[in-house]
Amino acid sequence: MQIDIITVVPGLLDGPFSHSILKRAEEKGLAIVRVHNLRDYATGKQKQVDDYAFGGGAGMVMMVEPIAQCIESLKSERHYDEIIYMTPDGKTFDQQLANQLSLKGNLMILCGHYKGVDERIRQKYITQEISIGDFVLSGGELAAAVIADAVIRLIPGVLNDETSALTDSFQDGLLAPPIYTRPADYDGMKVPEILLSGHNENIANWRFEESVRRTKERRPDLLEGTDFDIGEKRN
Structure with missing residues (x-):
C-alpha cells in the first residue's frame, strides 16, 4: 500500500x-x-x-x-x-x-x-x-x-502476530476484555484464576463475557440492536 x-x-x-x-x-x-x-x-x-x-x-x-x-x-x-x-x-x-x-x-x-x-x-x-x-x-x-x-497495522505481515489486530477493540463490535501479564500477584491484586488455568475454551468464554460486560458499562451504544448478553457463551 x-x-x-x-x-x-x-x-x-x-x-x-x-x-x-x-x-x-x-x-x-x-x-x-x-x-x-x-x-x-x-x-x-x-x-x-x-x-x-x-x-x-x-x-x-x-x-x-x-x-x-x-x-x-x-x-x-x-x-x-x-x-x-x-x-x-x-x-x-x-x-x-x-x-x-x-x-x-x-x-x-x-x-x-x-x-x-x-x-x-x-x-x-x-x-x-x-x-x-x-x-x-x-x-x-x-x-x-x-x-x-x-x-x-491491519495489512497482513505488518504486525508480528497477525491475530493481534483481530482481537482489538471494535473488531467484533465489542471493547477488548481486561488483559494481564506477570506477576500473577501484584500488591494483593491477583490475575483471575481462569487465565492461569490453561483451559482455552473457558478462557475464550471468559474474555467474551468480559468484553460484553465492559462494552455495556462503557459503550452501551455499541450494543444497540445486538443480542449480546452477559453470561452468553461464545459460539
Whole structure:
C-alpha cells in the first residue's frame, strides 16, 4: 500500500511514520507513506496556497489551483483507490472503515487547513470525506496520521502476530476484555484464576463475557440492536 498525504505543514508528519509499527511496515516493503508539501505546487514568490473567502467572513480558504496541480501530478503516477479529505463534517472514522481501507492499494489524503478547501476540490476530486471525531483540530495532519496508523497495522505481515489486530477493540463490535501479564500477584491484586488455568475454551468464554460486560458499562451504544448478553457463551 502507498499512502500519499498532501499538507501545507509537512513538518507535523515527520514523527509518526519514522517509528514503531509504521516504520517496520515500510522496512518490510508492505506500506509506504509519502508526504507532499502543497506549497511546492503553488506559484509566485510567496507560494500562496490560501485566499480570502468569497462573501466575506473570518478565516482563509485553501485555493483550488495548488491542490488541483498536486492531485493531478500524483494521479499521473498511479491509480488511487480513494482520495480522502480530512474534515470535521466527514464520515466518522471507525474500525469498520479502517478494515475497508486496509484492503485498498493506493490512498491519497488531503489535509484541510485554515477554514478548509475550496468546495470545488471536494466536488471534483474527493471520493471520501472522513472525520476522526466531533471536534476541530488546527489542521488535518494529525487526523491523517491516525488514519494511516489504523489502516497500515491491519495489512497482513505488518504486525508480528497477525491475530493481534483481530482481537482489538471494535473488531467484533465489542471493547477488548481486561488483559494481564506477570506477576500473577501484584500488591494483593491477583490475575483471575481462569487465565492461569490453561483451559482455552473457558478462557475464550471468559474474555467474551468480559468484553460484553465492559462494552455495556462503557459503550452501551455499541450494543444497540445486538443480542449480546452477559453470561452468553461464545459460539
